[in-house]
Amino acid sequence: MNTKAYSKPRVGLYSTGLAAYWAQFPSLHDRLVSYNEFIAEKMGQWGEVYNFGLVDTVDKGIEAGKYFNEHNVDIIFLHAATYATSATVLPIHQRCQAKVVMLNLQPSDRVNYEKTSTGEWLAHCNACPVPEFANAFHRAGIPYKVISGLLGLEKTPAVSVANETTCNRPEAIRAWKEISEWIRAAQVKNTLSESRFGFLGNTYSGMLDMYSDFTMLQAQAGIQLEVLEMCDLDALLKTVTEEDVARKEAEVREMFTISGDSPAEKLAKKPTAEELEWSCRVAAAQEKLVGKFHLNALTYYYHGADGNAYEQLQSGFIVGHSLLTANSVPCAGEGDLKTNLAMKICDILGVGGSFSEIVTTDYIDGTILLGHDGPFHLEISEGKPILRGMGVYHGKRGSGISVEAKVKSGPVTMLGVTQTVDGRLKLIISEGESTKGTIMQIGNTQTPVKFSVDPDTYFERWFEEAPTHHCAMSIGHNAALMKKVAELMNLEYVIL
Known part of the structure; x- marks a missing residue:
C-alpha cells in the first residue's frame, strides 16, 4: 500500500493597487505585477494558486470575489502591493468567505532616501493601506490575519533604486514561514472536508x-x-x-x-x-x-x-x-x-x-x-x-x-x-x-x-x-x- 499524496489546497491571491496611479507613474503597474507573480510562483510549492492579479477598482473587486468562489479557494492572500482604497477589496471578501491573510511585504530593506521618487515610493508603501483594510474588515465582521516582513526577492529589479535582494533577511524568512504554515493549515481543512x-x-x-x-x-x-x-x-x-x-x-x-x-x-x-x-x-x-x-x-x-x-x-x-x-x-x-x-x-x-x-x-x-x-x-x-x-x-x-x-x-x-x-x-x-x-x-x-x-x-x-x-x-x-x-x-x- 502506498502513502497517499494529499492534494494541494486551493490558494487565492491578489495584489492591491489604485487605477489612478497607472497613468501618473507608467512603470508602477508592471512592477507591482512582477511582485504579484513572484509571490504566486513561490506559493505554488505548497498550494494550487489561483492568482487574480491586480485589484485596482471596485468592479475588479467584485470580479475577484466571483473568481475565488468559482475556484472554491480554501484561503485568500491579499498582497498589499501599494495603496488602494478599502472599497476595492471589501467586495471580494463579502462574496467569498475563505479566510483572508493580508501580506504587508516590503520589497526593500530600506528606501534609497536620496534617489526615491514618488513612483518609487509607491512601490514600497505596502503598509499604508493595511490599517484601512483592517478597519473595513472589522466593521464588516470579516476575520483577518496580517503577515508583515520583507518580500524576499533573490535579485533587485532594474527599475528599482533600492536594494530589493532580501531573500536572506530574517524578516523575509519569517514572513515566508508564516505564509507556508497558513497554506499547510489550509491543506488540513481542505483534506478533512474530503x-x-x-x-x-x-x-x-x-x-x-x-x-x-x-x-x-x-x-x-x-x-x-x-x-x-x-x-x-x-x-x-x-x-x-x-x-x-x-x-x-x-x-x-x-x-x-x-x-x-x-x-x-x-x-x-x-x-x-x-x-x-x-x-x-x-x-x-x-x-x-x-x-x-x-x-x-x-x-x-x-x-x-x-x-x-x-x-x-x-x-x-x-x-x-x-x-x-x-x-x-x-x-x-x-x-x-x-x-x-x-x-x-x-x-x-x-x-x-x-x-x-x-x-x-x-x-x-x-x-x-x-x-x-x-x-x-x-x-x-x-x-x-x-x-x-x-x-x-x-x-x-x-x-x-x-x-x-x-x-x-x-x-x-x-x-x-x-x-x-x-x-x-x-x-x-x-x-x-x-x-x-x-x-x-x-x-x-x-x-x-x-x-x-x-x-x-x-x-x-x-x-x-x-x-x-x-x-x-x-x-x-x-x-x-x-x-x-x-x-x-x-x-x-x-x-x-
Whole structure:
C-alpha cells in the first residue's frame, strides 16, 4: 500500500493597487505585477494558486470575489502591493468567505532616501493601506490575519533604486514561514472536508471522555463518517488469499523487528508463527476494508461476548492498524474518534501523529512517558519498531501481537482534541523534547518526553484543560502551525 499524496489546497491571491496611479507613474503597474507573480510562483510549492492579479477598482473587486468562489479557494492572500482604497477589496471578501491573510511585504530593506521618487515610493508603501483594510474588515465582521516582513526577492529589479535582494533577511524568512504554515493549515481543512473516517465496533465502555457526537464532528471538522460493523471486516477476511498474507508478512518483516522473549514481562514472548500469520491475514483484511469503504482514517474497538469469533479477529488488529497509520490512514483504538482526528491532522501536516496517553513519570530524568498498546505511527519511529507476542492485552480481551516502539528523539508536539461543555471541539497543543531515555520492554509504544516545565506543573496545566486521556504525538515543534489550523477551522485552542 502506498502513502497517499494529499492534494494541494486551493490558494487565492491578489495584489492591491489604485487605477489612478497607472497613468501618473507608467512603470508602477508592471512592477507591482512582477511582485504579484513572484509571490504566486513561490506559493505554488505548497498550494494550487489561483492568482487574480491586480485589484485596482471596485468592479475588479467584485470580479475577484466571483473568481475565488468559482475556484472554491480554501484561503485568500491579499498582497498589499501599494495603496488602494478599502472599497476595492471589501467586495471580494463579502462574496467569498475563505479566510483572508493580508501580506504587508516590503520589497526593500530600506528606501534609497536620496534617489526615491514618488513612483518609487509607491512601490514600497505596502503598509499604508493595511490599517484601512483592517478597519473595513472589522466593521464588516470579516476575520483577518496580517503577515508583515520583507518580500524576499533573490535579485533587485532594474527599475528599482533600492536594494530589493532580501531573500536572506530574517524578516523575509519569517514572513515566508508564516505564509507556508497558513497554506499547510489550509491543506488540513481542505483534506478533512474530503476525508471519510470509519468507526468500527464501539467505544470502550465507561470511557466518558471518548464519547462523541458524530454530527458535531462532521459539522465542525468537515469529515464524513462511515459506521462499520465487525461483520464487514469478517466478510473481507474470508476473501484474503495466501498471496495476500505472504505480501503482508514481507511488509511486516521489512518494517518491524521480530522480538525474542521479553526479559521483564513474562506475558511478552517471541511471536509465534501462528500469531504472525494471523496478524498478517487480519492486516490484509483491514487494507481491503479501507479500500472498499474509501476510508482516510479509522477509529476502532470491539468487546463482545466470550468465545465470540470477532474477539479473535480483533486480537490481530494492532499490526495492521500500525501499517495503515504509516500509510496515511491513521487508526485510533478504544473508539477514540477525537484523537483519530488529531492523528489525521498531524498526518496531513506530514509530522506523524502516534496514538498516545500518559503512562508514567520519571522524576529523576524529569520526563513523562507517553505511549499506548498500539497502534503506532511507524514513520516517526526511533529505529525499527519491535513486535512482541502478548499473552494478555491489558484491560481488553484476547491476546496477540503488539508493537513496542519509541518516537524518534528530538522536538515533538502533542495534539489533543477534546470537547468543551458547550459541544465545541478544542485543540490542546504542547511542545516538548523526546529524549533518549530508557523504555519498558512490555510490548507497548513508549516515548519519554521532557517539557519546558517540571512534570507536575505540566500535568496540572494539561489536566486543567479537560482533555481526553489520549492525544497524538507528532515530530517537530508545530504549535504555530497547529494554531493556524485551529484558527482556519474556527476551533478553540490552547497552547501550553
